[in-house]
Amino acid sequence: MFYEIDRFIKKIKSFLREDQIVLDTDGLSHFSYDATEISHKPHIVVLPESTKEVSKVMRCAYDLDIPVTPQGGRTGLSGGAVPVVGGVVMSLLRMNRILEIDTKNLQIVVEPGVVAADLQTALKKHNLFFPPDPSSTVESTIGGNVAENAGYTRAVKYGVTRDYVLGLEAVLPDGTIINVGGRTVKNVTGYDLVALLTGSEGTLAIITKIICKVLPMPRFRRTCIVYLNDLLGAADFVVSIFDNGIIPCAIELMDNYCINCVADYLSSIELRRDAEALVLVEVDGQHEIATDDEAQKIITLAKKNNSIIESRLASDEVEAERFWRIRRDTLPALKAKGKDHLEADVVVPRYALAFLVQAIKEIEKDHIVKIATFGHAGDGNLHVTIQYRKGNFKETEDAYNVLEEVYKKTIAMSGKLTGEHGVGITVKNYMKLQMTPEEIELLKRIKYAFDPKGILNPRKIFPEYD
Numbered sequence: 001m002f003y004e005i006d007r008f009i010k011k012i013k014s015f016l017r018e019d020q021i022v023l024d025t026d027g028l029s030h031f032s033y034d035a036t037e038i039s040h041k042p043h044i045v046v047l048p049e050s051t052k053e054v055s056k057v058m059r060c061a062y063d064l065d066i067p068v069t070p071q072g073g074r075t076g077l078s079g080g081a082v083p084v085v086g087g088v089v090m091s092l093l094r095m096n097r098i099l100e101i102d103t104k105n106l107q108i109v110v111e112p113g114v115v116a117a118d119l120q121t122a123l124k125k126h127n128l129f130f131p132p133d134p135s136s137t138v139e140s141t142i143g144g145n146v147a148e149n150a151g152y153t154r155a156v157k158y159g160v161t162r163d164y165v166l167g168l169e170a171v172l173p174d175g176t177i178i179n180v181g182g183r184t185v186k187n188v189t190g191y192d193l194v195a196l197l198t199g200s201e202g203t204l205a206i207i208t209k210i211i212c213k214v215l216p217m218p219r220f221r222r223t224c225i226v227y228l229n230d231l232l233g234a235a236d237f238v239v240s241i242f243d244n245g246i247i248p249c250a251i252e253l254m255d256n257y258c259i260n261c262v263a264d265y266l267s268s269i270e271l272r273r274d275a276e277a278l279v280l281v282e283v284d285g286q287h288e289i290a291t292d293d294e295a296q297k298i299i300t301l302a303k304k305n306n307s308i309i310e311s312r313l314a315s316d317e318v319e320a321e322r323f324w325r326i327r328r329d330t331l332p333a334l335k336a337k338g339k340d341h342l343e344a345d346v347v348v349p350r351y352a353l354a355f356l357v358q359a360i361k362e363i364e365k366d367h368i369v370k371i372a373t374f375g376h377a378g379d380g381n382l383h384v385t386i387q388y389r390k391g392n393f394k395e396t397e398d399a400y401n402v403l404e405e406v407y408k409k410t411i412a413m414s415g416k417l418t419g420e421h422g423v424g425i426t427v428k429n430y431m432k433l434q435m436t437p438e439e440i441e442l443l444k445r446i447k448y449a450f451d452p453k454g455i456l457n458p459r460k461i462f463p464e465y466d
């Protein structure tokens with residue numbers, strides 16, 4: 001694609017330093033991909049350090065019709081940060097200041113490039129936490145988490161990122177700076193642009209400042225691990241917990257294949273290789289007796305389940321961490337098998353979880369590729385991971401067929417194509433399975449209202465072929 005990059009460089013050099021501009025091949029390669037490993041080199045990378053600089057860069061790009069792709073930690077799992085048509089990558093990593101921790105109003109003001117784990121560390125000193133904390137916490141940024149409306153293991157109790165964002169400062173494609181929402185807990189003044197920008201995947205505006213709610217850190221947590229000999233039984237167990245009035249802060253599910261992959265990967269931790277399902281449940285609270293009571297109730301419910309093999313309550317924090325390691329290392333353990341992956345981040349209403357899990361097992365029987373199922377069972381969000389070899393035509397074709405079948409089953413169960421990883425480029429061509437042409441057209445009109453020239457993160461979200 002031809003862009004007037006030289007003119008763009010000349011313009012931005014009048015207000016950015018040399019070290020804020022990347023043009024060398026290695027540097028451009030570094031910013032060319034995200035966690036999908038889909039890669040496309042940009043023509044140039046800019047690293048602004050203030051909202052004013054973001055605005056000026058956008059103005060230059062707008063005037064010259066040059067596409068701009070915003071990037072945070074590049075941990076995205078739907079390719080949203082990949083500059084698919086080249087142009088400019090705008091990395092927000094240098095805008096990484098925590099501007100305010102307001103302990104009286106339980107609010108924070110941060111720049112988008114703050115790494116999620118750094119924010120948690122800063123909040124811990126005040127006995128506070130920011131609930132939206134995806135497993136990519138050591139690399140992902142708050143800006144990226146807001147842009148993706150990220151979920152996380154504790155979303156079942158605490159909600160998703162959008163539930164915490166009160167206000168945003170953002171820069172529109174033509175460089176205009178806007179402020180939406182603010183420091184008030186309530187606000188119904190006009191359309192909810194905070195909610196719209198949260199989860200907009202960097203396609204509407206560049207987020208430059210974020211005001212969020214935070215919460216007091218729960219003082220107690222109890223973690224249980226439950227092995228079952230049947231996936232449907234496991235899904236029933238999950239539903240029974242809610243049916244008994246308990247809202248755990250996390251419920252994670254892994255199938256037999258995932259259990260065995262982790263057992264191969266983590267030799268230091270003992271796992272029940274014979275189990276069809278592993279369910280990890282955590283409860284938290286401010287009162288020890290109440291938290292203990294909920295944990296005991298969960299163990300009792302597990303023991304009542306017909307599919308139970310074994311249940312264990314962690315005796316201390318060290319054991320709880322060991323339980324969590326099993327879940328956290330699931331993706332690396334699957335990757336260690338050396339195959340290529342297609343991932344469906346599907347979500348169904350919690351009551352439909354058992355049926356989706358069963359449907360996936362049925363789909364697997366008719367195909368040659370392997371399907372691993374794990375995820376946030378408490379909120380119905382499963383990461384269905386299809387393993388295949390890209391070099392093998394038959395397996396590749398089969399993997400994509402499985403992906404489409406999984407999506408169709410999900411939608412048939414009132415589910416959605418993506419629960420937390422976003423549409424980006426990996427899901428966009430399936431949007432038509434979920435949305436009507438009229439609904440997609442409405443999304444396009446919103447995009448046009450923000451970005452009439454279509455320069456911000458192009459070729460994302462919308463289906464390629466109409």
Ligand SMILES: Cc1cc2nc3c(=O)[nH]c(=O)nc-3n(C[C@H](O)[C@H](O)[C@H](O)COP(=O)(O)OP(=O)(O)OC[C@H]3O[C@@H](n4cnc5c(N)ncnc54)[C@H](O)[C@@H]3O)c2cc1C
Nearest residue numbers: 072073074075076080134135136141143144147151202207
């Ligand atoms: C090991 C691992 C674990 C993960 N666990 C989870 C999980 O538990 N829950 C979950 O939801 N996701 C998870 N993810 C996916 C990913 O971490 C999230 O989507 C995260 O929110 C991306 O943040 P990032 O800073 O890396 O953004 P990037 O990948 O850099 O960008 C993501 C999107 O946001 C846009 N963007 C970034 N910054 C801005 C900005 N300032 N303004 C406007 N747009 C912007 C980009 O254009 C892109 O479309 C995981 C990924 C990995 C690799």
